[in-house]
Amino acid sequence: MTQNGKVPFVDLVSMHKALAPELLEVCKRVIDTAGFIGGPEVEGLEREFADFCQSKYCVGVNSGTDALRFALIAAGIRPGDIVVTVPNTFIATTEAISQAGARIDFVDIDEQTYNMDAAELRRYFETKCKLDPTSSRYIHKASGMPVTAVVPVHLYGQMADMDAIVEIAEQYKVAIIEDACQAHGAQYFSKKKNAWLTAGSIGSAAAFSFYPGKNLGACGEGGAITTNDPELAKKCAVLRDHGSAKKYFHDVEGYNGRLDSIQAGMLRVKLKHLARWNEQRRASARIYDEMLAPMSGTIQSPMEAGYSRSVYHLYVVRTADRDELQKHLSEAGVGTGIHYPIPLHLQNAYSSMGFKKGDFPKSEAAAVQILSLPMFAGLTPEQQRRVVEGVAQHASISSTR
Ligand SMILES: *Cc1c(COP(=O)(O)O)cnc(C)c1O
Secondary structure (H helix, E strand, C coil): CCCEEEEECCCCCHHHHHHHHHHHHHHHHHHHHCEEEHHHHHHHHHHHHHHCCCCCCEEEECHHHHHHHHHHHHCCCCCCCCEEEEECCCCHHHHHHHHEEEEEEEECCCCCCCEHHHHHHHHHHHEEEECCCCCCCCEEECCCCCEEEEECCHHHCCCCHHHHHHHHHCCCCCCCEEECCCCCCCEEECCCEEEEECCCCCCCCEEEECCCCCCCCCCCEEEEEECCCHHHHHHHHHHHCCEEEECCCCCCCEEEEEEEHHHHHHHHHHHHHHHHHHHHHHHHHHHHHHHHHHHCCEEEEECCCCCCCCCCCEEEEECCCCHHHHHHHHHHCCCCCCCCCCCCCCHHHHHHHCCCCCCCCHHHHHHHCEEEEECCCCHHHHHHHHHHHHHHHHHHHHHHH
């Protein structure tokens, strides 16, 4: 398990070794029937994952990016619309918006949770938009384009402040598409509903990724849309299969975004363990919290909001000399990551959009200070002790410098 005292950032090998017999059994079952695309494995996964997310419908697709794109298109987002999200996320969030034909816009994050700041979203509508009386939609004043959706990202496994975001979305008549690609099983306490709600059950639709490193990962590519809206689910199912509900009858132009049966079957095997794996991640996070507490002056542990049960896709600390800490940990054999080093509005890909440094200061400040420590189901307290030892060593070296 421990490679010469090294602690990997993620360990996917041990987990899959343990599950190998069951996973190979899936391959055999699918090969025996040669039903490689769609079919009972995909339908089974869709039922089981919808249940897991406390959502009525699930549509299995080829990736989280496809899931986001299909959800946006199915929710009625059209070329010429504006869709609002945050700069501190993976570029797939904004790729899906652009590829649905819409224009990306951003609001800044909350500096404690790193998720969309609902107050910033409200300010966006209040100051940058106005009601268009003929369409009764809210128009972005500078561009004249209608704002039709918001994509809150449940980053690092913690849900965004959904009560507040839902209230704003209802007031300004925009759809919510949750980017739940890092939040399989995360929960949010809704004061409005007086209940714990699961990621993927709140917006018009939600997108999940089954990329191997996610809390629920395929042994390849995969993704899913969840929704409570039967029409939206149907549209996504049509979009993923070349725009056809019936083979060779195409009502619209669609995509090839199907999920294959071997991946679906393997995901079903792993889904049975997901709740327990998420609990392990939460327990590991509590251990890190305690071990890091004495260094709270220089290293800030992640904040779990009172409304939130995070599934800790990532355990992200914050510190002023992040780059040196990362280097020190690397030399000590501890793998880390940065999620993400460049906020999206400053990426080369978006240089023509007119954003500049200083537009989203909280995202920019976080990007140079955040560091993701090793986190995966199966991380041992002994490995964590070694990680924190590395952090403490670095803190003591830099304080005597
Ligand atoms: C992983 C991820 C995606 C994209 O998922 P893929 O399956 O890689 O296409 C989208 N958004 C976020 C926040 C992600 O972490």
